[in-house]
Amino acid sequence: MQLPAARFDRSQILVVGDVMLDRYWHGDTSRISPEAPVPVVRVDETDDRAGGAGNVALNIAALGAGASLISVVGADEAAEVLRGQLAAADIRTDFQVAEGKPTITKLRVMSRHQQLLRMDFEQPFGAGDAAQLPSKVEAMLSSVGVLVLSDYAKGTLADCQALIRLARARRVPVLVDPKGTDFSRYRGATLLTPNLHELEAVVGACPSEQILVDKASALMAELDLQALLVTRGEQGMTLLRPGMGELHLPARAREVFDVTGAGDTVIATLSASIAAGYSLAEATGLANLAASLVVGKLGTATISGPELRRAVVAEQGVERGVVSAEQLSLILAEARAQGEKIVFTNGCFDIIHAGHVGYLEQARTLGDRLVVAINSDESVQRLKGPSRPINPVDRRMAVLAGLEAVDWVVSFGEDTPENLLRELRPDVLVKGGDYNETEVVGWEIVKEYNGDVAVLRFYDDCSTTGIIKSIQTRGER
Structure with a gap:
């Protein structure tokens, strides 16, 4: 049940x-x-x-x-x-x-x-x-x-x-x-x-x-x-x-x-x-x-109440890993009850590379728990074109969930994570790349409830697009 x-x-x-x-x-x-x-x-x-x-x-x-x-x-x-x-x-x-x-x-x-x-x-x-x-x-x-x-x-x-x-x-x-x-x-x-x-x-x-x-x-x-x-x-x-x-x-x-x-x-x-x-x-x-x-x-x-809710979470086997938005809302309420600081980041994460791994490890140091929200397949197609994603959402989520720095992975179907941010209200919103704070999608939502916004650079100057182009170039030789 x-x-x-x-x-x-x-x-x-x-x-x-x-x-x-x-x-x-x-x-x-x-x-x-x-x-x-x-x-x-x-x-x-x-x-x-x-x-x-x-x-x-x-x-x-x-x-x-x-x-x-x-x-x-x-x-x-x-x-x-x-x-x-x-x-x-x-x-x-x-x-x-x-x-x-x-x-x-x-x-x-x-x-x-x-x-x-x-x-x-x-x-x-x-x-x-x-x-x-x-x-x-x-x-x-x-x-x-x-x-x-x-x-x-x-x-x-x-x-x-x-x-x-x-x-x-x-x-x-x-x-x-x-x-x-x-x-x-x-x-x-x-x-x-x-x-x-x-x-x-x-x-x-x-x-x-x-x-x-x-x-x-x-x-x-x-x-x-x-x-x-x-x-x-x-x-x-x-x-x-x-x-x-x-x-x-x-x-x-x-x-x-x-x-x-x-x-x-x-x-x-x-x-x-x-x-x-x-x-x-x-x-x-x-x-x-x-x-x-x-x-x-x-x-x-x-x-x-918190003790019972923690037991419900444990019963559902979602102490860490892939979760639904509803499960995540419950989990984060209990994490906050324990005084834990929640860090949130989002992206397509189509092909996980060294830059992603280093970025997520750095993001985790900003709090106690790291939530990674990823775009659904339909959302990636709208943002990146019909040839993307390379990997379907279930595989992308499974890889992210296997990283030590990541606590929970959740998907969203909209083009932006703004609805998730309003529902989950993380303590820190993190984005990787060359952005100003006010260019991060959802920054105003987080600032409205006095949360923090942080911009981190990817490690090793890696990118999914660069990897795909490299594979294509090699295939043409």
Whole structure:
């Protein structure tokens, strides 16, 4: 599957669900308490993290999409910590306060990377605690592209149906990370993302692919779902849609360090992708790739937008070499994110000679990455006459891509590279030959955004035309 560019800057997602504070106390332990046979931990470090639906929202924000979060919390210090952490990630929050109940908090005591104790501070939220959620959701639906329901069975989503009906009335897709064995609560949702164990707890054992497909299809029909995405650990994930063949994507992770939070990464990537206008199949491909990245990290982690886009580029095998204009635009965005300076040059490059090689090596020294744009065959004919080019565009690109100084080669069909310059906005535009700066095609485009223009002379006084004339002269002897 050809993965899309993974650009989410225009995506807006609303997350509703159980938010919690994951609190960690770290310290060394070297003795047993004299009061009871338990280790004594000298706490020297504390760490607070937004968990549950909060972690889903953080994953969405890390991808570069806009995230809002609606949930239920207590009137306590834990709620203030959550508000501060989420606001720092530019996540808009609207919390209903449940009087007399604590914000769900899980305190873990850690020593030498081992969990010694976990203490949970929580009381189940009832319908009254979440009574204002439908009105809060309704007020925000017009400004979002996807509604995510993140269910941890703590009571925030006691009335899923009210939220699903509101979203369907506005034609906003509803993605659900389900919990428990009663999936009827999610009737009418667009997509559910259970793992295989959660699905089997609802539909029964699925010992074969065909049984899995049959039972999942029956469940989708019963619950009026548009799709099921079943995550299957080391077996990857399977997307099922009514009336369509299943799409199975194998696991991509080479090393798995920690699966904590992988489900949050999957639904975050799915929602950001769908809100960006990608198809469900494309969204699933991106979610599968994001999951492979997050399980390679320790602890609850997020995947950034640039990190995912770099993985997409690597997946397409275009770290260097011949690329399309669309691929190049994506690649350069990531190169800039790494602080790299982009150099751009263009030409026909019909017969590559020593002058070209020396010129390109010198051009590369002006920055970190060198892009070479070459005229298509039709463009060369218009510029040089019907007898040119000598070498077709695919061969010219292959030779250039093999040079050490060149990072990427792209072709263009117009007589000039001006459209490419407007799209790619390189830091330095380079031309070889006897020119003044203002004679270089596209110089004014580059100068307009404060880029640089450089003119370099060809080495060894070589030229393609001279080589052709020399060959012709020798042939006439």
